Amino acid sequence: MSKKSFRQAINEALRQEMRRDPTVILMGEDVAGGRGGSAGIKDAWGGVLGVTKGLLEEFGDTRVLDTPITEASYIGAAAGAAVTGLRPVAELMFVDFVGCCLDQIMNQAAKFRYMFGGKARTPLVIRAMFGAGFNAAAQHSQALYPLFTHIPGLKVVIPSSPYEAKGLLISAIRDDDPVIFLENKVMYDEEEDVPDEPYAIPFGEANLTREGRDVTIVAFGRMVGLANQAADRLEKKGISCTVIDPRTTSPLDRDTILECVADTGRLVIVDESSPRCNMATDIAAIVAEEAFDTLRAPIRRVVPPHTPVPFATVLETLYLPSVDRIEAAVTATMAHRVVEKV
Amino acid sequence: MQIARETLLRSYRAMRTIRMFEERLHVEFATGEIPGFVHLYCGEEASAVGVCANLTDNDTIASTHRGHGHCIAKGVGVAGMMAEIYGRSTGVCRGKGGSMHIADLACGMLGANGIVGGGPPLICGAALSHKTLRDGGVAVAFYGDGASNEGSTLESLNLASVWNLPAVFVVEDNGYGEATGASYACAGTQQARAAGFGMPYIECDGSDYFAVHQAAGEAIAHAREGRGPVMLHVHLARWYGHFEGDAMTYRAADEVANARRDHDCLKLFRTRVTEAGLFEGSELDEVDAAVADEIEAAVVQAKDDPLPQSADLLADVYVRY
Ligand SMILES: Cc1ncc(C[n+]2csc(CCOP(=O)(O)OP(=O)(O)O)c2C)c(N)n1
Ligand SMILES: [Mg+2]
Numbered sequence: 104m105s106k107k108s109f110r111q112a113i114n115e116a117l118r119q120e121m122r123r124d125p126t127v128i129l130m131g132e133d134v135a136g137g138r139g140g141s142a143g144i145k146d147a148w149g150g151v152l153g154v155t156k157g158l159l160e161e162f163g164d165t166r167v168l169d170t171p172i173t174e175a176s177y178i179g180a181a182a183g184a185a186v187t188g189l190r191p192v193a194e195l196m197f198v199d200f201v202g203c204c205l206d207q208i209m210n211q212a213a214k215f216r217y218m219f220g221g222k223a224r225t226p227l228v229i230r231a232m233f234g235a236g237f238n239a240a241a242q243h244s245q246a247l248y249p250l251f252t253h254i255p256g257l258k259v260v261i262p263s264s265p266y267e268a269k270g271l272l273i274s275a276i277r278d279d280d281p282v283i284f285l286e287n288k289v290m291y292d293e294e295e296d297v298p299d300e301p302y303a304i305p306f307g308e309a310n311l312t313r314e315g316r317d318v319t320i321v322a323f324g325r326m327v328g329l330a331n332q333a334a335d336r337l338e339k340k341g342i343s344c345t346v347i348d349p350r351t352t353s354p355l356d357r358d359t360i361l362e363c364v365a366d367t368g369r370l371v372i373v374d375e376s377s378p379r380c381n382m383a384t385d386i387a388a389i390v391a392e393e394a395f396d397t398l399r400a401p402i403r404r405v406v407p408p409h410t411p412v413p414f415a416t417v418l419e420t421l422y423l424p425s426v427d428r429i430e431a432a433v434t435a436t437m438a439h440r441v442v443e444k445v
Numbered sequence: 446m447q448i449a450r451e452t453l454l455r456s457y458r459a460m461r462t463i464r465m466f467e468e469r470l471h472v473e474f475a476t477g478e479i480p481g482f483v484h485l486y487c488g489e490e491a492s493a494v495g496v497c498a499n500l501t502d503n504d505t506i507a508s509t510h511r512g513h514g515h516c517i518a519k520g521v522g523v524a525g526m527m528a529e530i531y532g533r534s535t536g537v538c539r540g541k542g543g544s545m546h547i548a549d550l551a552c553g554m555l556g557a558n559g560i561v562g563g564g565p566p567l568i569c570g571a572a573l574s575h576k577t578l579r580d581g582g583v584a585v586a587f588y589g590d591g592a593s594n595e596g597s598t599l600e601s602l603n604l605a606s607v608w609n610l611p612a613v614f615v616v617e618d619n620g621y622g623e624a625t626g627a628s629y630a631c632a633g634t635q636q637a638r639a640a641g642f643g644m645p646y647i648e649c650d651g652s653d654y655f656a657v658h659q660a661a662g663e664a665i666a667h668a669r670e671g672r673g674p675v676m677l678h679v680h681l682a683r684w685y686g687h688f689e690g691d692a693m694t695y696r697a698a699d700e701v702a703n704a705r706r707d708h709d710c711l712k713l714f715r716t717r718v719t720e721a722g723l724f725e726g727s728e729l730d731e732v733d734a735a736v737a738d739e740i741e742a743a744v745v746q747a748k749d750d751p752l753p754q755s756a757d758l759l760a761d762v763y764v765r766y
Binding site: 132133136137138139140141142143144147148151169171172173174175176199200202203237238239240241242243408409410411413414415416417418421422 | 480481482532533538540541542543545546558559560561562591592594595596597621622623624625626627628629630631694695696697698700752753755757758759762
C-alpha cells in the first residue's frame with residue numbers, strides 16, 4: 104500500500120495486467136510518443152497527460168503502439184483485434200473525439216456478440232478522459248457517459264478515486280465485453296492509498312461511500328468527492344446523507360440505489376453530463392417507477408444546463424455541479440412537506 | 446508574378462502581427478493568467494499570410510487548433526482575439542470559445558477547430574455554397590500533416606473532386622502531429638494522395654512568403670475558375686511545443702534553433718524586399734513598432750475587459766428554442 108495518484112493507479116493497473124497477460128496491448132495517439140521525431144527517442148510523452156509513461160520501455164513497441172491521428176481506423180482496429188484474440192486497451196485521449204469513430208464502437212464492437220448469436224467475445228477497453236473544469240471548451244470537455252450507457256453491448260465505468268481506478272481498470276481489462284473506461288481529467292493528480300498488488304473491483308456493485316438517514320445522494324466520478332464534501336457540511340447542520348458511487352453506469356446497481364432510497368425517502372442525483380437523457384434522468388425514472396411509495400419528496404437532480412461547455416472560467420464554474428449546489432438541493436429536498444390531498 | 450507594394454506591406458504586417466501575438470502569448474501563458482490550451486503558430490506565418498493574400502472577405506477558410514495565424518491572416522481583429530483568449534465578454538466569441546475556437550464568419554473565417562480533421566469537410570460545404578450561389582468565392586482548408594491522416598480529410602479530398610468544388614486543401618506540414626513525426630505517421634506522400642483523388646498538387650517552402658504566395662495564387666485561381674480542387678503542400682517548422690507546456694524532448698536540440706536561424710519567414714522577407722529596393726529597412730521597422738503597440742494595447746485591454754455575465758451561459762445555444 105502506498106500513496107498513488109489517479110494517473111499512477113491507472114498506469115499500474117495497465118502494467119500489471121500487461122505482465123499477467125501477453126495478449127493485452129495498448130494503442131493510441133502518443134501513448135508512447137516521439138516516433139519519427141528528430142531526437143530519435145521513444146516514450147517522449149507516455150500519453151498527452153503522461154498516464155502510459157514507461158510502458159513502452161517495459162513492453163516494447165509490439166505491445167505499445169503509437170497510432171497516426173486516425174481514430175476511426177485504430178479504434179476499429181482495436182475492436183477487430185479484440186474479436187480475434189487480443190485484449191486491446193485503446194486510448195481515445197479526449198472522449199469528445201468519439202465523434203470521429205462512433206461507428207466502430209456503436210455499430211461494430213457493441214453489437215458483435217448479439218448480432219452473431221452469442222458467438223463473439225470482444226475484450227476491448229477504450230480509455231478516454233472527460234469532463235469540464237480545465238477551460239478546454241466545448242470540444243474537449245464533454246461528459247459523454249450517457250451516450251455510451253445508451254448503447255446495449257457496452258459497459259461503462261467511471262472511477263471516482265485512484266483506488267477505484269486501479270481496481271476497476273483491472274476488471275475492465277479482464278472483462279470479455281467492450282468496456283468504455285472514462286477518467287475525469289481534473290483528477291489525475293489526486294492521491295490516496297492504493298494497494299501495490301493487483302485487485303479487481305467488480306462491475307455493477309455500487310460503493311456506499313457514506314451512510315446516513317435523511318437523504319440518498321447518487322454521484323458519479325469526481326462528483327462523488329463533491330457529494331461527500333456537501334454531506335460533511337450538511338452533517339454539521341444535522342442532515343445525514345448516504346452517498347452512493349455506482350462505479351459503473353452499465354451495468355447499473357439498481358438494487359443498492361433502491362434500498363438506500365427506501366431507507367431515506369429522499370434522493371438527489373449529481374451528474375456532470377448534459378441534463379437531457381443523462382444518468383440523473385435514468386436513475387430518477389427507475390426510482391419513480393420502482394420506489395414511488397418510499398419517496399417523501401420529489402427527486403432532485405444537480406446537473407449542468409442544456410448548453411455546450413463554455414470556455415471562460417466564470418461560465419465553466421457556473422456550468423458544473425458544485426458542493427454549494429449539492430448542499431442546496433439536499434436542503435431543498437429536506438424542506439419539502441407532503442401536502443395531503445383533500 | 447509581380448506583387449503590389451501595398452499587398453507586400455500588408456502581408457509583412459500580418460506576419461509580424463502573428464509573430465508578436467504568439468510570442469506575447471508564450472510569455473503571458475507562463476504567468477498562468479491564460480486559461481485552457483494554447484497552440485502557437487510561430488514560424489509558420491508565411492503559410493497563412495501567403496495563402497490569404499490571395500483571398501478576399503468573400504472567400505472562406507477553415508483552420509485548426511493552431512489557428513491564431515489563420516485568423517490574423519484572414520483579417521480577424523487582434524483585440525477581439527486577445528480578449529477571447531483571456532475569456533472576456535468582448536472576445537470575438539464572447540469568451541465562450543477560447544483560443545481553439547476563434548471564428549469570425551463576417552470575414553470568412555469558419556473557425557479554429559478543436560477536432561483534428563474537422564475543417565476539410567466543412568470546407569467542402571463552404572465550397573458548395575460558393576459554387577451553388579455563384580458568388581465567385583473559394584474555400585480553403587488549412588490542416589496539418591497529422592490531420593492529413595484522418596478519414597474525414599481523405600474523404601473530403603474525394604468529395605471535393607467528385608463535386609468539382611472550388612476548394613483548396615492546404616496541408617501545413619510541420620513534420621509533427623503532437624509528439625509523433627510525420628515520417629512515422631504519414632504513409633506514402635501527400636503528392637500521391639492528391640493524385641489518388643485526381644487533383645493537382647503544388648508544394649512550396651513555407652518559410653518563403655513569395656513561394657507560398659505564388660503557389661497559393663495558382664491553386665486558388667484554378668479553383669476559382671471552376672477547374673476543381675487543388676492540394677497545396679506547405680513545408681514548415683513549428684518553433685514552440687505542440688501546446689504551451691510541451692518540453693519537446695522528441696525534437697533534436699538544434700532543430701528549432703536551425704529553423705529560427707535559416708527559415709525565419711520574416712527575416713527572409715525583409716532581406717528580399719530591401720535588397721530588391723522595394724522597401725527601406727526603416728519602413729519595416731515602423732511597421733514592427735506599430736504592431737508592437739497594437740499587441741501591447743490588445744493585452745492591456747483584454748486583461749481589463751469585463752468577464753461574461755452569468756446569463757451568457759444560457760444564451761446562444763440555438764437561434765430559437
Ligand atoms: C479528432 C482529434 N484527435 C486528436 C486530437 C488531439 N490533437 C490535437 S492537435 C493534434 C496534432 C495535430 O497535428 P497536425 O495536424 O500535424 O497539426 P499541428 O499541431 O502540427 O499544427 C492532436 C493529435 C484532436 N484534437 N482531435
Ligand atoms: Mg503537424
